Amino acid sequence: MVKAGAVLQVLPSRAAPRQRRFPWGSIGYWVASLLFIFVSVFPLLYALSSSLKQGRGLFSPALWPEAPTFANYSGVFAEQPFAQNLLNSLLVAGSVVTLSLGLSLMAAWAFARVEFRGRGLLLMLILSASMLPQVAVLSGMFELVRAFGLYDTLGALVIADLVLTLPFTVWVLVTFMRQLPKELEEAAAMDGVGVLTLVFRVYMPLLWPALVATGLLAFIAAWNEFLFALTFTLSTEARTVPVAIALISTPSGFELPWGKIMAASVIVTLPLVALVVVFQRRIVSGLSAGAVKG
Amino acid sequence: MSRIELRGISKRFGDTPVLNDIDLSIAAGEFCVFVGPSGCGKSTLLRLLAGLEDPCAGEIEIDGVLVNDLPPAQRNVAMVFQSYALYPHMSVFQNMAFGLQHRKLPAGEIERRIADAVRILQLDGLLQRRPKELSGGQRQRVAIARAIVRQPKVFLFDEPLSNLDAALRVQTRLEIARLHRALGSASMVYVTHDQVEAMTLADRIVLLQPLAGRNDAASVAQAGAPLALYHHPANRFVAAFIGSPAMNFVDATVQSLGDGRVLADAHGMLCAAQLSPQGLAVGEPVTLGIRPEHVLLGEGAQRARVSHVEHLGEVSHVYLELPGVSTPLLAKSACDDIAIYDVLAFDLPAQAMHLFRADGVAQARGDAAERSVAAVNG
Numbered sequence: 234m235v236k237a238g239a240v241l242q243v244l245p246s247r248a249a250p251r252q253r254r255f256p257w258g259s260i261g262y263w264v265a266s267l268l269f270i271f272v273s274v275f276p277l278l279y280a281l282s283s284s285l286k287q288g289r290g291l292f293s294p295a296l297w298p299e300a301p302t303f304a305n306y307s308g309v310f311a312e313q314p315f316a317q318n319l320l321n322s323l324l325v326a327g328s329v330v331t332l333s334l335g336l337s338l339m340a341a342w343a344f345a346r347v348e349f350r351g352r353g354l355l356l357m358l359i360l361s362a363s364m365l366p367q368v369a370v371l372s373g374m375f376e377l378v379r380a381f382g383l384y385d386t387l388g389a390l391v392i393a394d395l396v397l398t399l400p401f402t403v404w405v406l407v408t409f410m411r412q413l414p415k416e417l418e419e420a421a422a423m424d425g426v427g428v429l430t431l432v433f434r435v436y437m438p439l440l441w442p443a444l445v446a447t448g449l450l451a452f453i454a455a456w457n458e459f460l461f462a463l464t465f466t467l468s469t470e471a472r473t474v475p476v477a478i479a480l481i482s483t484p485s486g487f488e489l490p491w492g493k494i495m496a497a498s499v500i501v502t503l504p505l506v507a508l509v510v511v512f513q514r515r516i517v518s519g520l521s522a523g524a525v526k527g
Numbered sequence: 528m529s530r531i532e533l534r535g536i537s538k539r540f541g542d543t544p545v546l547n548d549i550d551l552s553i554a555a556g557e558f559c560v561f562v563g564p565s566g567c568g569k570s571t572l573l574r575l576l577a578g579l580e581d582p583c584a585g586e587i588e589i590d591g592v593l594v595n596d597l598p599p600a601q602r603n604v605a606m607v608f609q610s611y612a613l614y615p616h617m618s619v620f621q622n623m624a625f626g627l628q629h630r631k632l633p634a635g636e637i638e639r640r641i642a643d644a645v646r647i648l649q650l651d652g653l654l655q656r657r658p659k660e661l662s663g664g665q666r667q668r669v670a671i672a673r674a675i676v677r678q679p680k681v682f683l684f685d686e687p688l689s690n691l692d693a694a695l696r697v698q699t700r701l702e703i704a705r706l707h708r709a710l711g712s713a714s715m716v717y718v719t720h721d722q723v724e725a726m727t728l729a730d731r732i733v734l735l736q737p738l739a740g741r742n743d744a745a746s747v748a749q750a751g752a753p754l755a756l757y758h759h760p761a762n763r764f765v766a767a768f769i770g771s772p773a774m775n776f777v778d779a780t781v782q783s784l785g786d787g788r789v790l791a792d793a794h795g796m797l798c799a800a801q802l803s804p805q806g807l808a809v810g811e812p813v814t815l816g817i818r819p820e821h822v823l824l825g826e827g828a829q830r831a832r833v834s835h836v837e838h839l840g841e842v843s844h845v846y847l848e849l850p851g852v853s854t855p856l857l858a859k860s861a862c863d864d865i866a867i868y869d870v871l872a873f874d875l876p877a878q879a880m881h882l883f884r885a886d887g888v889a890q891a892r893g894d895a896a897e898r899s900v901a902a903v904n905g
Contacts, residue, residue: 416612419579424626425600438616 277502284495291491305496309481315497317470318477323504325390325462325473326455330448332391333398337447338440341406342432346418356407363400367460370396378465385467393461398451409443410436445512453505474501530555530714531576531681536585538571544738545571546746549585551733553714555680558707560717562725563735564768568746569718570685572735576716577606577683590680600626605674606683609690611666613658619669620654623676637676644672647709648702664695671706682710684717688724704728722769726753736764763887766816772844774816774881775856781811787893789882791815794851796829800880802892807884816881819844822858824865827874831856838863847873 283291285301293299309315343349344356374393383389413436421431437444459475466472472480478497483490531553538546545568553559561569574580575587578599587594594602613622620641627637645651648668658666667687674682687703688696704727707715719725725732734756736748748768749761760766766774779793784804791798791813798815807813824845831847834855843863846855858873865871882890 414610414612416608416610417614419577419599419606420608420612420614422579422599423577423604423606424629425598426626426629430629435614 280495280498280502283491284499287492305492306500308490309493309497309500312493313477313481314470315474315477315500318472318474319500321387321471322456322473322475322501325387325394326452328387328391329394329398329455330452333395333402333451334444334448336395337399337402337406338432338437338444339429340403341410342428342436344403344407345410346415356404359400359403362396367397371460371464374461375464384465385471387471389465390455390458390462390473393465394455394458397458398454402447402451405447406440406443409440413439449508449512452508456501456505530557530590531716532586532588534586534588536572536575536582536587538568538575538580538582544742546575546582546735547738547742548745549747551747551750553681553716553731555714556712558704558715558717558728558730559733560719560725560729560731561733561735562719562722562768563748564737565720566737567735568738569720569735572746573606573683573685573716573718576602576681577604578602579606600630603680604683605677605679605681606685607667607670607674607687609686611658611670611690613666613669613673615658618655618657619650619661619672622658622669623673626673626677640676640678641672644675647675647706648672663691664699667691667699668702671703675706675710680713682713682715684715686719687717688719688721700724700727722771726757726769729753732756732769734765734768759892760881760889762889763814763816763883766881766883766889770818772819772857772859774818775822776854776883777815777849777852777856779813779815781807781809781813783809788877789890791882794849796849798875798880799877800882800890801877802880802882802890805891807890812885813890814883816883817875817879819857820859821876821879822847822856823874823876824858824860824862824871825873827872829873829875830870831873833865833867833869833871836865836867845871847871 278296282296282298284305285303286293286298287300287302287304290299340359344352374396378384378389378393381389381392383392417435417439418431421435426434457475458473459479462473462476463479466476469477474497478494478501481490481494481497531551533549533551536546536549536551537544549572561572563569571580575582576589578594578597582595589602589604592603599606614625617625623641623644624637627640632640641654645654648671650665650668650672653661653665653669658669661669667690670687684703688699691699703715703717707713707728717724717728729752731751732753733750734748735746736744738744738746749756749765751759756765756769760769763776767776777793777798779791779798782790782792782797784790784807787801787803789800789802789804789807791800793815800815831849833845834848835846837844840863843860843865845858845860845865847858849856856873881892884890
């Protein structure tokens with residue numbers, strides 16, 4: 234645009250009408266952006282606002298509550314083992330992230346660097362595993378979980394969630410691994426390191442941005458996972474947060490405690506927000522600069 | 528006793544032969560340069576030595592040990608990669624220490640070796656930096672230092688200077704030569720496509736030729752001291768590759784044979800060549816060769832018109848039009864007052880001539896050839 238402007242200055246007769254043209258483009262951009270922000274932020278704002286209301290205040294549409302109160306927040310923890318549920322979610326999501334990153338790093342090295350028969354087919358199979366809807370695998374998975382004796386334990390959820398996250402993390406890491414210079418691996422071979430050292434001490438630090446991004450997505454997937462968690466756990470103490478929230482009820486059972494549900498939803502959102510804020514720089518930074526001649 | 532022994536080495540990628548039938552021995556402390564045009568397999572040969580590729584046939588012996596089945600780290604070799612291949616997430620110190628720690632060397636020993644390498648390669652003050660904070664030349668020195676600390680019997684260099692700019696390339700070339708002298712008994716194998724690097728660094732040059740899909744050809748075109756390749760090329764390929772600008776070639780037929788002398792007819796121009804007539808027959812088609820620096824201008828019976836001149840300052844490249852020959856004859860001259868379309872007298876001294884038979888094999892030249900060439904130039 235700068236260049237065009239410079240040319241147009243030489244031809245003022247053409248420049249004048251051009252500059253007065255109505256800026257449809259930037260107006261459209263702003264409208265679309267505002268719409269997008271509104272749609273994505275409004276539910277969160279509404280949840281936040283409702284969580285601070287109580288009693289009849291809940292039925293007022295005002296975004297700012299008349300008498301803000303934190304009673305819902307303390308109520309969530311007092312009336313059910315919500316702290317336990319949070320810890321469960323944290324354990325499940327944490328183990329899923331650790332396991333799926335560790336496993337997929339090793340798998341990615343094999344897929345990206347080792348030539349073996351059926352490599353392409355295996356990669357396609359892994360991808361196709363993620364095509365199956367959760368409902369389709371639910372009953373089979375249930376039998377599996379029962380057979381392992383993991384029913385109503387967090388282990389069942391870890392295994393089930395791995396099925397959701399692994400195809401995705403493997404694929405992303407294979408793509409990133411392929412981009413790393415092969416000379417690094419050869420240099421490591423000259424240094425005499427084994428495969429595990431190579432993967433975890435040479436490649437892992439270089440794939441850090443990719444690991445953070447995929448790890449974050451795996452964490453969110455496991456944190457939000459509802460269907461498996463609902464099916465494979467029975468007792469209140471073994472539930473994860475999404476299930477716990479869905480099953481929050483009043484003692485009478487005839488009323489939905491919207492305030493507490495909203496308070497719990499806000500609490501559940503916070504760790505995710507914190508994670509994204511903490512890691513966003515890591516996601517952007519490219520560590521591999523300088524590996525090979527820049 | 529030789530440090531590296533290659534016997535009958537062949538390598539193919541799929542159906543494409545890359546290296547064929549290589550027998551080579553490299554002495555302890557020798558600086559051996561693999562040189563050749565791209566696609567000749569010189570890097571592949573180096574990677575065979577390193578253990579990053581496996582040969583399809585043949586044996587590799589390093590320091591008296593058959594290493595065919597040994598992984599790279601156990602071959603007593605260290606490699607400097609073209610792209611440096613430093614670990615980007617480690618500091619310079621960690622880059623050097625990584626392999627040593629892996630070999631469970633005591634910390635004191637590691638520190639001592641790194642201190643030595645830092646002194647030799649002047650890396651003071653850079654130890655805590657990451658590779659991306661270093662210049663290209665510094666990265667190259669770190670890569671060499673990483674090889675030194677392993678104290679290998681053999682250093683392998685894979686086109687280490689090709690990523691550096693011209694000035695730095697000359698400087699690093701000198702540094703590598705100095706390093707070779709300082710390290711004494713370590714052999715160095717160095718791959719390059721640059722013949723200046725080959726000529727200046729090598730004790731011995733191994734010139735490889737591309738196989739171009741042929742299975743019968745041998746990969747090694749010639750192996751020998753740099754000046755041996757320059758003065759006594761074994762075949763036309765070697766003659767054309769070594770020397771810059773490249774040797775002139777003219778098709779000719781043998782006119783008469785004498786004692787240590789061959790007379791050939793090149794499109795009506797009679798040229799005498801002082802070399803062994805053995806095996807030649809009158810009337811046989813041959814190729815005459817002469818290096819641009821050996822063509823004498825301003826004397827002799829021949830006349831030719833200048834079709835183009837390049838003045839480089841220290842020397843001028845003069846292109847002479849020969850009747851019946853499409854490629855001009857290139858001569859190097861110290862005169863810088865030669866202009867295009869001048870008609871010049873020139874002479875092709877018999878003692879500077881090369882002669883190649885139809886299959887490209889060079890006719891043997893006397894040992895006197897290089898001395899008399901020196902006399903001509905003097």
